[in-house]
Amino acid sequence: MEGVDHLDHERRKAQFDVEAMKIVWAGSKHNLEVSDRMARLVASDPVFEKDNRQRIDRKELFNNTLRKAAHAWKRINELRLTEEEASKLRQFVDEPSYVDLHWGMFVPVIKAQGTDEQHKKWLTLAYKMQIIGCYAQTELGHGSNVQGLETTATFDPKSDEFVIHSPTLTSNKWWPGGLGKASTHAVVFARLITDGRDYGVHGFIVQLRSLEDHLPLPGITVGDIGTKFGNGAYNSMDNGVLRFDHVHIPRDQMLMGLSQVTKEGKYLKSDVPRQLAYGTMVYVRQAIVSDASLALSRATCIAVRYSAVRRQFGSHDGGPESQVLDYTTQQSRLFPLLASAYAFRFVGDWLNWLYMDVNRRLQANEFSTLPEVHACTAGLKSLTTSVTADGIEECRKLCGGHGYLCSSGLPELFAVYVPACTYEGDNIVLLLQVARFLVKTVSQLGSGKQPTGTTAYMGKVEHLTQCTCDVQKAADWLRPSTILEAFEARALRMAVTAAKNISMVSNPEEGFFCTLC
Known part of the structure; x- marks a missing residue:
């Protein structure tokens, strides 16, 4: 009860409208109402209880996850929840499971890359969960280098079928969530070979298991890849391995x-530009950025509450010890993470706008913003996931020994979240892509071509490379224009320096590596 009193005291000191801030965080009053209603629905249902998941073995954990996923789907149908409500309910269940990849990757990819006929056939089944899908791209030998994938899809005109095959050990699909035990189908990415020519990586819908007895179909070897980092954490997900031995699929499943x-x-390019695939990439990465804000906000919430309740030192007259939250060393480590959680929340909104803008432009065959979009999504995915993973660990340290307990929620939160630094693009690889975009932008500054969008500030190259900060007192940093110019000057100067360093070597790749070192 003493801890509750401390929190109440802190909450009453808020200098802003807490209820208004809830709406800002949620995005709208409607969003807040939906979130609150779904949170209460999950919290009041004993099937979704999660207190024991750090203490049960992998098999029991996975079976428990299956029960929760099935129960969630049952409740979604019983209550006739909207797609928005169903998404929120799954979020509050708070347990990685096969449905994450079904709704998060399998369905969006078919929507983005399928024909109207394929939408009618496959999405109808997927929306009713009469089939369960996963996303099989990463292989044992290749992840970030998608063009290096080795799985083949060779067309046989005699049977009007593609033959999906894993020619090497390293061509085994490795890591897809939902693949190990649950999925009946997968969007498989393989090298399309027809008429003796390799046309590169394309997507194919492949049935993996029988809809009658759930056993793997002939030519398919599939299984779970084992226990991952952490206790409960991501071990509720059945990440899998998949091998094809000359598996035949109908041509129309490409x-x-x-x-x-x-x-x-004969291989034919559609009238629809291949750049439309960027829409799916932006959608996935904006979701990752939004997830970063959620994960970091949970960690900082735990650490802030702990810091308000925990008391250490500072008692000289027999009174209570000082709240840990009052120590500047605690504040200097914790408050920037709290601010970052808000920043990531709002940049997630901006990426959602960017997703809609990109789709609008792509539908109009307008591709001029794609390089910038790629750089923004790559950079923000890398930045937000790295800061969040490191931030969760910092919050654990800020809670002292108690943070190391599974009951604090922080060890499991870290173990669940840290894969985000690797999936959908390794963070260092993505940052190199951003660097290439910035260096190219710098190289064009003297050509008269003015940078636009998020790099428009680089057009002020003379001012930003020579200006000095005009801050005289701490309050000056409250001016957004001052902060913005400082960031612009720093970013431009770093980009210009990197471009100069890279230009000094004959091999650009070597230049990027040396700059990193």
């Missing part, structure tokens, strides 16, 4: 929204 193969084996 995702043909962007390209197709005729009955005669």
